[in-house]
Ligand code: NAD
């Protein structure tokens with residue numbers, strides 16, 4: 001694999017994956033294709049080796065543009081997506097456009113061009129909520145919000161191209177990811193950056209929903225393992241192994257930010273809020289992958305990163321962000 005097309009490489013996990021490829025494989029050239037939506041940010045790939053990184057501004061929902069960008073690439077790894085559940089509740093059209101039609105364009109282009117590997121980055125949210133135990137890849141999907149339903153739709157289109165046309169599609173389902181450069185609409189960077197400014201942190205419902213936290217570089221190594229060692233047509237769960245109730249996560253964030261629990265503001269629950277996500281990653285472990293980051297260490301370095309990098313998030317928390325914030329939290 002010499003030339004890899006990474007879509008959504010200006011987003012949170014995509015940009016970490018771009019850095020991971022360039023640092024791990026000296027012969028790899030990365031073509032980074034990103035629409036630069038509100039969540040895309042070229043600051044995220046500032047300082048990467050420009051000789052081995054080509055950026056193209058483009059939309060995966062534009063069949064001509066994505067087909068053109070994929071020409072000459074050995075593999076495509078799709079991170080491009082609308083990714084925030086709360087925004088999908090406010091309006092789902094862009095989710096269907098990017099997360100379903102966009103994926104259709106990618107597999108269709110790969111079929112036409114004979115691309116050797118298509119990795120679709122997906123999420124544990126496609127399984128839906130589970131109160132006891134953990135989902136395995138053989139379990140049926142049961143998405144319950146427009147974001148996870150569109151991700152499941154994209155996956156199913158991808159798998160249909162494997163079964164029908166033999167397209168070498170591999171899917172990863174990662175758990176909740178955290179680390180530097182995450183857009184501050186997601187719970188961790190939202191709460192850290194609010195806390196730094198002494199703004200209350202809006203905790204949904206009873207705060208007892210459970211998420212499994214995966215450090216971003218571990219997510220990238222998991223995707224890379226599936227890309228290089230996974231079997232076509234297969235799905236691989238990528239789990240952090242750090243299940244925490246939101247209230248526990250919130251207390252830890254506030255403690256690391258040097259603030260007190262007085263900043264916690266209980267607010268109305270998210271509609272259809274999945275209670276618990278849990279996945280079993282033994283299939284990916286069998287390919288040699290293990291997450292390396294310990295939760296305490298990962299949390300400490302992540303909160304420190306937001307404290308040290310106000311230049312990155314202060315300019316994001318303006319304009320469109322403030323409008324969204326008002327729409328989402330204004331009435332509370
Ligand atoms: P993000 O929102 O930070 O970034 C998404 C990127 O995709 C942005 O750079 C955006 O500009 C780009 N993009 C959006 N629509 C596009 C389009 N139509 N064409 C081209 N580019 C487009 O997202 P993230 O958190 O980095 O997530 C990346 C992927 O990982 C997504 O597919 C998401 O479903 C999946 N995932 C995320 C998590 C998580 O916890 N963040 C967990 C599991 C899986």
Ligand code: TYD
Pocket residue numbers: 084085086176185186187188190202203204205209210211246270
């Ligand atoms: P989020 O980061 O949006 O990820 P996801 O919904 O994809 O899991 O939310 C993580 C958890 O935090 C989820 O249970 C919802 C909760 N949450 C809050 O309590 N308050 C908030 O303001 C946000 C954004 C999330």
